[in-house]
Amino acid sequence: xxxxxxxxxxxxxxxxxxxLRGLLIAGVLLVLASSPxxxxxxxxxxxxxxxxxxxxxxxxxxxxxxxxxxxxxxEDIAAWARQGLNExxxxxxLENEFGPGILATPPKDGAGLVAWLFPIAGLLAAIxxxxxxxxxxxxxxxxxxxxxxxxxxxxxxxxxxxxxxEIRDQA
Amino acid sequence: MTSLxxxxxxxxxAALAFAGIAAAFAIAGALRSRRDLAEVxxxxxxxxxxxxVLASVVLLQSLFAHDFSVEYVANYSSRSLSGIYTFGAFWGxxxxxxxxxxxxxxxxxxxxxxxxxxxxxxxxxxxTAVLAGISVFFLILLVMPADPFARLAEVPGDGRGLNPLLxxxxxxxxxxxxxxxFVGFSIPFAFAMxxxxxxxxxxxxxxxxxxxxxxxWSALSIGIVLGGAWAYTELGWxxxxxxxxxxxxxxxxxxxxxxYLHSVVIQEKRRxxxxxxxxxxxMTYALAVFGTFLTRSGILxxxxxxxxxxxxxxxxxxxxxxxxxxxxxxAMRYDSLRSNDRFxxxxxRESAFLANNVLFLAAAFAVLWGTIYPIIAEVxxxxxxxxxPPFFNSVxxxxxxxxxxxxxxxxxxxxxxxSKGAFVRIVKVPLVAAGSVVVGLGLxxxxxxxxxxxxxxxxxxxxxxxxxxxRGSRVYRxxxxxxxxxxxxxxxxxxxxxxxxxxxxxxxxxIVIGFAGGAxxxxxxxxxxxxxxxxxxxxxxTFEDVSRTTTSEKEIFQTTIxxxxxxxxxxxxxxxxxxxxxxxxxxxxxxxxxxxxxxxxVVVAAFDPDGAARIHAFVNPLTWWIWAGxxxxxxxxxxxxxxxxxxxxxxxxxRSTSSEPAVAGVR
Numbered sequence: 001x002x003x004x005x006x007x008x009x010x011x012x013x014x015x016x017x018x019x020l021r022g023l024l025i026a027g028v029l030l031v032l033a034s035s036p037x038x039x040x041x042x043x044x045x046x047x048x049x050x051x052x053x054x055x056x057x058x059x060x061x062x063x064x065x066x067x068x069x070x071x072x073x074x075e076d077i078a079a080w081a082r083q084g085l086n087e088x089x090x091x092x093x094l095e096n097e098f099g100p101g102i103l104a105t106p107p108k109d110g111a112g113l114v115a116w117l118f119p120i121a122g123l124l125a126a127i128x129x130x131x132x133x134x135x136x137x138x139x140x141x142x143x144x145x146x147x148x149x150x151x152x153x154x155x156x157x158x159x160x161x162x163x164x165x166e167i168r169d170q171a
Numbered sequence: 172m173t174s175l176x177x178x179x180x181x182x183x184x185a186a187l188a189f190a191g192i193a194a195a196f197a198i199a200g201a202l203r204s205r206r207d208l209a210e211v212x213x214x215x216x217x218x219x220x221x222x223x224v225l226a227s228v229v230l231l232q233s234l235f236a237h238d239f240s241v242e243y244v245a246n247y248s249s250r251s252l253s254g255i256y257t258f259g260a261f262w263g264x265x266x267x268x269x270x271x272x273x274x275x276x277x278x279x280x281x282x283x284x285x286x287x288x289x290x291x292x293x294x295x296x297x298x299t300a301v302l303a304g305i306s307v308f309f310l311i312l313l314v315m316p317a318d319p320f321a322r323l324a325e326v327p328g329d330g331r332g333l334n335p336l337l338x339x340x341x342x343x344x345x346x347x348x349x350x351x352x353f354v355g356f357s358i359p360f361a362f363a364m365x366x367x368x369x370x371x372x373x374x375x376x377x378x379x380x381x382x383x384x385x386x387x388w389s390a391l392s393i394g395i396v397l398g399g400a401w402a403y404t405e406l407g408w409x410x411x412x413x414x415x416x417x418x419x420x421x422x423x424x425x426x427x428x429x430x431y432l433h434s435v436v437i438q439e440k441r442r443x444x445x446x447x448x449x450x451x452x453x454m455t456y457a458l459a460v461f462g463t464f465l466t467r468s469g470i471l472x473x474x475x476x477x478x479x480x481x482x483x484x485x486x487x488x489x490x491x492x493x494x495x496x497x498x499x500x501x502a503m504r505y506d507s508l509r510s511n512d513r514f515x516x517x518x519x520r521e522s523a524f525l526a527n528n529v530l531f532l533a534a535a536f537a538v539l540w541g542t543i544y545p546i547i548a549e550v551x552x553x554x555x556x557x558x559x560p561p562f563f564n565s566v567x568x569x570x571x572x573x574x575x576x577x578x579x580x581x582x583x584x585x586x587x588x589x590s591k592g593a594f595v596r597i598v599k600v601p602l603v604a605a606g607s608v609v610v611g612l613g614l615x616x617x618x619x620x621x622x623x624x625x626x627x628x629x630x631x632x633x634x635x636x637x638x639x640x641x642r643g644s645r646v647y648r649x650x651x652x653x654x655x656x657x658x659x660x661x662x663x664x665x666x667x668x669x670x671x672x673x674x675x676x677x678x679x680x681x682i683v684i685g686f687a688g689g690a691x692x693x694x695x696x697x698x699x700x701x702x703x704x705x706x707x708x709x710x711x712x713t714f715e716d717v718s719r720t721t722t723s724e725k726e727i728f729q730t731t732i733x734x735x736x737x738x739x740x741x742x743x744x745x746x747x748x749x750x751x752x753x754x755x756x757x758x759x760x761x762x763x764x765x766x767x768x769x770x771x772x773v774v775v776a777a778f779d780p781d782g783a784a785r786i787h788a789f790v791n792p793l794t795w796w797i798w799a800g801x802x803x804x805x806x807x808x809x810x811x812x813x814x815x816x817x818x819x820x821x822x823x824x825x826r827s828t829s830s831e832p833a834v835a836g837v838r
Contacts, residue, residue, distance in 0.1 A: 042694070042695055042696065045696075046694055050561070051559075051561060053557040053559050059413075059415040059416050059417070060413055060415060061413065061560060063408060064406070064408040064410060064413045066406050066407050066408060066758075068757065068777055071776050071777055071785065074696070078696070100554060100555075101545075101554070101555040101556055101557050102557065103556070104557055104558075104559025104560060104562070105557075105558070105559065105561045105565075106544065106556045106558060106562065107556075111548055111552045111554070111556070112548075112556060114544075114548075115540070115541070115544045115548070115556070115558060115562065116562075118544075119533075119536065119537040119540055119566040122536045122537065122540070123533040123536075123537070123570065126530075126536075127529060129529070130525055130526060130528075134514060134517055135517070137513050137514045138514040138515070138516060138517055
């Protein structure tokens, strides 16, 4: 496909931009209109057990751990939720009992902050490097120099020929 | 049945000796340009393979002969274990899985070198050296710290049996496929290293191993999906992916290999990204080995168990040699690898491929970092912290969604350059469709932002790919006067690599739709006596009955759960809670009613002493699409692999700096 040969008109472009703007506004309104549902004891148990690593299954959250001991701990959490403890209080209680290693996410301060910053820094570094390399590897003149070194696949060739024929016919 | 276990260890020692001879003679042959030495290396590779096959046959025979004097047989099989799972016990434990790895490695080595000898003998010498060197490492493990034929002083009357969780059809196929993927990447890795070592820096190393790369990537992809299917049907937590370090170990090389499969197209078309491509294949193989190290060394349990594990301390020097050696030869050839070609414009398919690679590498880094962070934190602070699914979801999902969108954008952009106007015009239809889906779903009450973005990105990509098929087919319709079906077939037939790739992308889109359905997952747990009911979404589950039967392997407690909706019976499910006698271990067997809309997933988590069943029920929307997407991916991979190898892109134009003449490899 060589889409550059199709060209574009300002009218069409404006219409497209208008459609996209309308969709964007509708999307924003939709986000604003949505509201979170209230959580019951089951939901609190599910949510907490997904934020806690299982002391009984290395590498798995409490939610995903199939052992009987994990099922008992989930029952305890459900009981605490029925007693009126909220998610944060239940997680604090578990952290006090089992230590910081039970949290499924590193804390967002101290040594834990590094865990969060590194991927972000890595992504930013990758993007900056990618943009830098792309600019460095892009011809400054914008002109195509030299022959195309690769191969053109059969479908592209047929489509290209068809489009060229169309242009010749129009001319 | 008489056991042949006594032959096992001598076979492994012989295999190691021949692998060592192969490596030494291959290096000498390549350095001195001696065909006779290379031929010796080729024969030694064959001998090493033959003895590895013999050792594997001996282990299997010991398993089937119930020779419990062999520690491995006693640990991973039992008299009551069925034949098929006795076969699966071959890779059910560490020592057996390493032997299986070595069996695959030596087999692939023999096949790949035989193929390469016919196509391009210039790379065979160093490829033999690299592959035989890898075999030496794994055979040393098998002969020294991970001997699958180690004997017990006291022979037990029966074995411990295979872990009940591993007794699943998916588990019979999943590990071999993962190993096939991991080991399969050793072939392009070895040929890349051979290209660097020999100075044959053209495109031959990747064109001649293209099918190996696709084969390894396909096996790894299917293996990962089957692992998810196993987790879903066996573990009973209602999900398929837990960001467990073992899962991450297979996912990291998959990410870099996927980046490589895309970036190698740039080298093929434009002869750019040469350093990048050899680095990616090095990274992929290193991550495959690193993943094996992570999961086999015990380092993930605690940094302190690392040195206690039998094989952990052996892996680090091997990884070090691989990385230092690999990076060293890349640095050595850096000037020769640099490309003089340039991008014509930032708005080009080349840039889209670069962005794709950046995102894949960022994703791989995020997964790697999250996996090893607990180890680093423990080393630095002395405190063990955890990194679980919430972290991985936070950092990976945005990258994953960007990749899905890019999957749609990539095919729309032309090679070399494209005007902004043309770009806006060509993305208009998919973008408006995606926006309409997002708004429509929002109006229908979907309030998960992540899911809306995912559905939008999937719609965009599906429409963009569909458009490519339509545009391709239209040409053949017009030119050859074909109907749509024939034109589509012609489009696929004439360019299997490109359109097969699009089919793979469509499969990925379906899989992501399935993942997005996870945002609407519901789960409920209730303690039910016979006759009690529980409600989940619009389903009513009634605990009707429980039956007990005993086999030689386990006690089976099967419940009968009637499922109704609005008073009408929908189905009957039979989840089980079983007790495995050999392992003295309970295990749940899940019951699932699956439809394209949603899965009703029911587990008996436990029985109370009074007979009440603790029922854990889930409604998982759209999970079916994950398996459907995997099937579509498989179809696409088949189409891609069946396609022609890339046309040699002016290999002669790439000046070889080699002084090595053609050397013979294995016969």
